[in-house]
Structure formats: structure tokens, C-alpha cells
Amino acid sequence: MQQEPATDAPHRDTPHLRVRQDRGYTVLEFRGEIDIVAATEITARLDDATKGPAPRVVIDLTRIEFFDCSGLRLLYRARGRVLDRGGRLRLVCTHPLTLRILRTTGLSRLLPPQASLDAALGRPEAASGTL
Template sequence: MQLDALNEFAFEESDQQPRVYGHNGAVVVELHGEIDLLAYQRMIPLMDPITGGTATTVVVDLTRTTFFDCSGLALLVRAHRRMTARGARLSVVCTHRLTLRILRLTGLTPTLLPVPTLERALEGDD
């Protein structure tokens, strides 16, 4: 699926609209606003073609999220499983201390390996 074709899944609320773009050979999905159950349900039709596609690296950038709950965790775990099942890599960019705490408390930090910048997420993809 082409990145331009994914625009049809954009959210009506401008503060919730994800941004999807290519960067140094990876697909970057920038999430904005609150990542809760409603956002999860809206994100699956966007994320599944990306994580099931041909990209060898997908980066989920959480730096612009304001709220992140267990639905957000489910979204990341689903994306991670889909990527690793086909030998690809998912990276997570996150600096929000409460989101990092949720990842740590749930034991997902070693699996998702969040990093503070997009550049760090793309290291090793040369």
C-alpha cells in the first residue's frame, strides 16, 4: 500500500491525526494526542498495512502524544509482533516519562526498546 493511499485513514480531529512518512528508508508513524481505546480502533486500519507491508523498519514516534494507556500498549505490541513475524523491525521513539513508566511497569521496555530520538531509532539501518 502506498503512503499516499493511507491518508484516507486520517482522523477528523486535527490533534489526533497521525502523520505517516518515509525517512531514510523507514516508515515513520507519528502519533499525536491521546492514544486510548478510540485511537487504537482508528489506528488498526492504518497500522496493519504498514506493519504487514514491505518496510524493513517502522518507527512509531510517540513524542507528540499527550496520553497513553493500555490500548496504546496493545497497539505497539500488535505492531511489534507483526513486524518481527516477517523479520522486520519496529522502533519506538518516546520521551514522555509517564509513557516510559508504563512500558517499564508492564515489562515491555526490553521488547520495545524505546529511544529518545528518531535518529536513534534509525541507527543500524544503513
């Protein structure tokens, strides 16, 4: 009996995450409540999107309803993995409370949030949130 090849599970949509390609970037669209349960679901897919040399990733938070420290850990994790691999990470966020959390923690200085996906993907390479 021949075994079927593994499916590409890390790219399947979940209740808290949609993954797609856009203009040479992997877009991770977080959805709903981003808490410890969602983070557990998202981590493997985030790691998959940030593996390999020079990953190009956008994390889109426009469809979130709630964002706690678990979500911050995901952003820090993504940023560290992308920087370690010489890639680019961009963030889209318009949620007022999440923007406040990003400012309070200083993450908005390290990963400046953009108001739309088009704005994030249209930014010059020199201002990509990389060091």
C-alpha cells in the same frame, strides 16, 4: 460510468496519526491522546505499515499527551506483525508516564525506546528490537 481508483487512505494523516517515510522506514507518529478511540483509528494504518515482507517501521510517541492500555496493544500488535514478517520496529518515546508504563509492563525490554527519531533511525541493525 468508470469508477475512480481507490485512494491510498491508509496513509492519510488523522487527528491521532501522521504517517511518513524517513530513511527507508515508515514512521508512524502518534499524536494527542492514545486511547480506545485513537486505537480504533490507528489500527488499520498500523496494519498497512506492517504488512508485506520485512517491514521497517518506527513508532514515534513524542507528540502524545496520554497513553493507555489501548496504546500498549497497538505497540504489541506492531511488534508481533513486524517480527512475524522478518522486519524491524523501533520506538521513540520521551513522555515520562509512558516510559514508566513501558518499563512496568516489560515492553521497554522488548522494544527499547529511543529519545529521538534520529537516534532510532541511526541505531545499528543488530539492536533494532527484533529477535
